Amino acid sequence: xxxxxxxxxxxxxxxxxxxxxxxxxxxxxxxxxxxxxxxxxxxxxxxxxxxxxxxxxxxxxxxxxxxxxxxxxxxxxxxxxxxxxxxxxxxxxxxxxxxxxxxxxxxxxxxxxxxxxxxxxxxxxxxxxxxxxxxxxxxxxxxxxxxxxxxxxxxxxxxxxxxxxxxxxxxxxxxxxxxxxxxxxxxxxxxxxxxxxxxxxxxxxxxxxxxxxxxxxxxxxxxxxxxxxxxxxxxxxxxxxxxxxxxxxxxxxxxxxxxxxxxxxxxxxxxxxxxxxxxxxxxxxxxxxxxxxxxxxxxxxxxxxxxxxxxxxxxxxxxxxxxxxxxxxxxxxxxxxxxxxxxxxxxxxxxxxxxxxxxxxxxxxxxxxxxxxxxxxxxxxxxxxxxxxxxxxxxxxxxxxxxxxxxxxxxxxxxxxxxxxxxxxxxxxxxxxxxxxxxxxxxxxxxxxxxxxxxxxxxxxxxxxxxxxx
Amino acid sequence: xxxxxxxxxxxxxxxxxxxxxxxxxxxxxxxxxxxxxxxxxxxxxxxxxxxxxxxxxxxxxxxxxxxxxxxxxxxxxxxxxxxxxxxxxxxxxxxxxxxxxxxxxxxxxxxxxxxxxxxxxxxxxxxxxxxxxxxxxxxxxxxxxxxxxxxxxxxxxxxxxxxxxxxxxxxxxxxxxxxxxxxxxxxxxxxxxxxxxxxxxxxxxxxxxxxxxxxxxxxxxxxxxxxxxxxxxxxxxxxxxxxxxxxxxxxxxxxxxxxxxxxxxx
Numbered sequence: 001x002x003x004x005x006x007x008x009x010x011x012x013x014x015x016x017x018x019x020x021x022x023x024x025x026x027x028x029x030x031x032x033x034x035x036x037x038x039x040x041x042x043x044x045x046x047x048x049x050x051x052x053x054x055x056x057x058x059x060x061x062x063x064x065x066x067x068x069x070x071x072x073x074x075x076x077x078x079x080x081x082x083x084x085x086x087x088x089x090x091x092x093x094x095x096x097x098x099x100x101x102x103x104x105x106x107x108x109x110x111x112x113x114x115x116x117x118x119x120x121x122x123x124x125x126x127x128x129x130x131x132x133x134x135x136x137x138x139x140x141x142x143x144x145x146x147x148x149x150x151x152x153x154x155x156x157x158x159x160x161x162x163x164x165x166x167x168x169x170x171x172x173x174x175x176x177x178x179x180x181x182x183x184x185x186x187x188x189x190x191x192x193x194x195x196x197x198x199x200x201x202x203x204x205x206x207x208x209x210x211x212x213x214x215x216x217x218x219x220x221x222x223x224x225x226x227x228x229x230x231x232x233x234x235x236x237x238x239x240x241x242x243x244x245x246x247x248x249x250x251x252x253x254x255x256x257x258x259x260x261x262x263x264x265x266x267x268x269x270x271x272x273x274x275x276x277x278x279x280x281x282x283x284x285x286x287x288x289x290x291x292x293x294x295x296x297x298x299x300x301x302x303x304x305x306x307x308x309x310x311x312x313x314x315x316x317x318x319x320x321x322x323x324x325x326x327x328x329x330x331x332x333x334x335x336x337x338x339x340x341x342x343x344x345x346x347x348x349x350x351x352x353x354x355x356x357x358x359x360x361x362x363x364x365x366x367x368x369x370x371x372x373x374x375x376x377x378x379x380x381x382x383x384x385x386x387x388x389x390x391x392x393x394x395x396x397x398x399x400x401x402x403x404x405x406x407x408x409x410x411x412x413x414x415x416x417x418x419x420x421x422x423x424x425x426x427x428x429x430x431x432x433x434x435x436x437x438x439x440x441x442x443x444x445x446x447x448x449x450x451x452x453x454x455x456x457x458x459x460x461x462x463x464x465x466x467x468x469x470x
Numbered sequence: 471x472x473x474x475x476x477x478x479x480x481x482x483x484x485x486x487x488x489x490x491x492x493x494x495x496x497x498x499x500x501x502x503x504x505x506x507x508x509x510x511x512x513x514x515x516x517x518x519x520x521x522x523x524x525x526x527x528x529x530x531x532x533x534x535x536x537x538x539x540x541x542x543x544x545x546x547x548x549x550x551x552x553x554x555x556x557x558x559x560x561x562x563x564x565x566x567x568x569x570x571x572x573x574x575x576x577x578x579x580x581x582x583x584x585x586x587x588x589x590x591x592x593x594x595x596x597x598x599x600x601x602x603x604x605x606x607x608x609x610x611x612x613x614x615x616x617x618x619x620x621x622x623x624x625x626x627x628x629x630x631x632x633x634x635x636x637x638x639x640x641x642x643x644x645x646x647x648x649x650x651x652x653x654x655x656x657x658x659x660x661x662x663x664x665x666x667x668x669x670x671x672x673x674x675x676x677x678x679x680x681x682x683x684x685x686x687x688x689x690x691x692x693x694x695x696x697x698x699x700x701x702x703x704x705x706x707x708x709x710x711x712x713x714x715x716x717x718x719x720x721x722x723x724x725x726x727x728x729x730x731x732x733x734x735x736x
Binding site: 259337409 | 481484488496536544621627664667
């Protein structure tokens with residue numbers, strides 16, 4: 001808990017200053033999450049009936065699957081994480097959000113970029129690089145949007161009253177630096193008019209994919225968890241040292257993971273990558289220690305929606321890292337490499353870790369920012385249950401499909417049953433995300449109606465007699 | 471604030487390390503890669519794909535084949551084989567000797583010593599170098615994929631999921647264009663329950679003229695177009711197939727040697 005954060009009157013004002021930017025970021029993100037999961041379901045229908053979209057080029061698996069993945073990450077995870085970051089920065093600084101108009105504009109740039117990118121993929125003009133499918137126009141809008149939001153975040157950070165940095169600051173500042181760095185590098189080297197030649201493209205693509213999905217999502221997810229965990233437990237983070245240790249080991253080792261063992265590239269690249277992946281066991285141990293020590297000493301048993309989401313998210317991160325290490329071990333990589341197991345790890349990282357923590361954070365932040373209860377408060381338990389079931393029923397079947405496929409030496413039909421099972425998980429996740437969307441949209445509409453009413457009331461109010469005279 | 475900057479630089483170095491390692495270093499190491507020579511014949515490798523196949527790579531990218539197919543054959547090691555190329559004047563002795571020998575899965579020394587003994591008995595034999603591995607055992611390639619195979623591709627579509635088979639050498643192992651066209655149109659033609667979606671949108675069903683079009687698909691009766699109609703590939707389908715047929719990594723290179731099956735001279 002940050003010692004500076006005690007003044008509740010001040011907190012209300014700070015929350016109000018975040019209202020419009022956060023609505024713009026969260027609203028669009030929730031909408032993209034629903035669209036992304038719907039597209040993921042469309043893609044997984046191909047497992048049930050491969051002929052289903054035979055005549056429709058928009059919905060062919062090779063287009064819908066990357067579009068759905070991009071929507072989950074660029075549409076939902078990143079903008080939602082940016083919203084959470086802005087709010088936590090304002091709260092930790094104990095000052096209003098600086099330049100609040102900038103994130104509002106940036107959110108619109110961002111969501112427009114995602115729209116352009118998705119339509120481009122579906123019409124067949126994707127760039128062909130994993131996680132970089134968006135064309136130049138979409139990438140440009142997203143990049144500008146990110147930098148604008150980072151400006152507002154850093155300006156708010158600069159206003160902080162408590163000069164010492166809280167661990168979440170480290171994670172978030174590194175995330176604000178790292179995304180523009182990797183996204184600009186990858187786009188300039190791969191999607192530009194003169195890309196690098198040969199397999200260097202693949203190496204840079206893998207580096208980018210790992211740094212976006214593993215490192216960047218981990219930075220914002222853990223930063224958020226380390227902010228909320230002490231609040232839930234009612235005692236300080238145990239401890240600052242372990243949190244910073246996690247931070248340094250994560251960025252030192254995590255950034256080098258992601259190059260598959262048998263890749264047709266100079267041998268030092270995959271060796272280096274496998275070695276770094278195995279060292280990721282170090283930050284995972286530190287995270288387990290933080291989680292156990294912080295929650296064990298809680299004054300009252302931790303409860304509530306945010307706690308459930310964040311605990312699940314952190315555990316999912318630990319499992320996802322364990323899966324990453326499993327694939328990196330040379331004995332296993334021969335079997336599990338290029339199977340659905342790797343996809344299961346990626347989806348666990350996105351949906352099980354990042355999305356769950358963001359759900360938790362949003363459920364905690366939105367009521368404060370809007371100064372009202374969640375409109376569908378009745379369904380909040382249902383939403384958690386659905387998303388938990390969804391993640392489990394989506395990721396576990398994918399991992400099983402991967403294991404089966406690996407042991408059958410890549411017979412394509414080997415994991416078919418489990419692939420068909422994974423659709424169930426996606427349906428549960430879609431229902432959970434619909435609850436979130438309904439919450440945010442009801443809140444937004446109520447708030448806008450409130451604004452209109454205030455304006456009407458101001459206009460129709462009888463003029464005071466003094467004004468009439470003059 | 472001094473420590474602030476120190477920490478900032480430390481973070482930049484920690485993050486930037488991987489940027490130098492995985493972006494700058496490979497660009498320097500591979501960025502100026504040039505044509506290499508194949509082992510044995512010394513031909514230039516790789517050759518630029520044909521125009522049709524280069525366009526086909528863009529179709530491959532556009533429909534997202536990379537979502538389910540890799541283009542990288544992995545290799546775990548090599549082994550040696552002794553191949554008898556002539557029995558000489560004493561066939562009985564040679565064949566008796568060979569019956570006592572293991573001829574595959576040898577080390578270089580074992581193969582050479584077996585070879586010498588066969589020659590001492592008057593026979594003729596060659597030592598062949600064979601690449602081994604799960605992917606190669608499946609018939610997906612004859613050697614591992616190497617960086618040189620992808621020199622001219624943009625985008626390079628290595629892929630990271632094998633929901634379907636690897637395609638690094640598909641042009642060599644399935645060299646029939648019509649097979650590929652029929653497979654794209656109706657994967658059912660070759661498998662009872664295929665995993666691959668059908669790509670009917672790359673084809674046109676149109677009214678047949680008096681004589682069938684030259685490139686009309688020869689489909690099995692249960693998948694054929696209704697009477698009076700024929701299925702014709704659109705240009706995209708033909709380009710995609712040209713690209714698939716151009717995917718051949720079947721020549722020995724310095725970094726991935728093997729003995730081609732055809733070197734045995736008559």
